[in-house]
Amino acid sequence: MDRRTFLGTVSGATIGLAIPSSLTAPAxxxxxxxxxxxxxWGEKRTAWTVDDGTSPEAVRRYIRLVAENDLRLTFFVYSAMGSWLANKRELQPLVDSGQIQLANHTAHHPALAGLSTKEIQKELTGAHIFIEKHFGVDARPFYRPPYGSINKKVVNAAAEIGYxxxxxxxxxxxxxxxxxSGRLLALAKSSFYDGSIVLAHANNLTAPSIFPRLLKVINGKELQLxxxxxxxxxV
Ligand SMILES: [Zn+2]
Incomplete structure (x- = not known):
């Protein structure tokens, strides 16, 4: 058995253990x-959702922003990135308090629409297991397909495992x-509004460099995160 086959077998077994049989029934x-x-909702609300985490420093800055300003945000975890464990000590208490939600952004960030049902489920399960093992939370039912790559096959494959x-x-x-940063700020002004789901990334330090100005945009529109x-x- 070559290494690739061996790893495939191991992760296949892990999938069987991690997803309760009640959730493998056709959804x-x-x-x-x-x-x-x-x-x-009665109040004006917006969701700041932060994807990937290719920059450990950006992830750290987002965590501190939440902690220091009593905010709420959602990370879409690309679980092969080292940022999540590198920041675990500061991240875990905010996950536990519900201020930061960890949601599924796959293990390796592929365009899901081009994959088979089995591959789609393997990608989601990889991140699912990572989040549960290291942070003690079940990321279901929320996932974000990388690049927004989604079709009926992706929807069905994800739903079968509870996503x-x-x-x-x-x-x-x-x-x-x-x-x-000027362009990012202009996009923030148009993107944060009542009912919006705003896509951001913890991949560089542009947003962190203007966090006070981004908070001013959100506060100026009287939006609750x-x-x-x-x-x-x-919850
Ligand atoms: Zn992404």
Whole structure:
């Protein structure tokens, strides 16, 4: 058995252990809808959702922003990145308090629409197991397909293992890769509004370098930050 086959077998066995049999039953995938905005509520709310974590320093700055300002945000964890364990000591208490929600952004960040059902489930399960093992929380039902790559096959494959809330976004800070801070601020002004789900990335230090100005935008619109779990009543 070569190494690749061996690893495949091991992770296959892990999948069987990690997903309770009650959740492998066919899900009601037809009722799944792709989500881009928050449900309406009495107060003005927005969800700041932060993906990937290719920069450990950016992840650290986001964690401190939440801790120091009593905020709420959701990380979409790309679990092969080292940032999550590198920041575990500061991250865990905020996960425990519910201020930071950890949601699933796959293990290796592929475009899911191009994969088989089995591969899609393996990617989601990889991140699922990582989050549960290291942070003690079940990331279901929220996931974000990398690059927004989603189709019916992805929706159905995810729903079969309990991931029934595919989260896209209504606005973006445009910072998956480098962006000038002035441009990012302009995108923030249009992206944060009542009911918005804002896509951001912990991949560089542009957003952290202007955190006070981003908070001013949010506060100026009298928006309350919520995690997705809070907004969709999963807590
Ligand atoms: Zn991503």
């Amino acid at each position: 009601h995938a037809r009722s799944v809808r792709i989500i881009r905005e928050l449900p309406s 029934t809330m595919p989260m896209l976004w209504s606005g973006s800070l445009g910072d998956a890769s480098n962006i000038r 919520v995690t997705l779990a809070e907004a969709f009543d999963q």
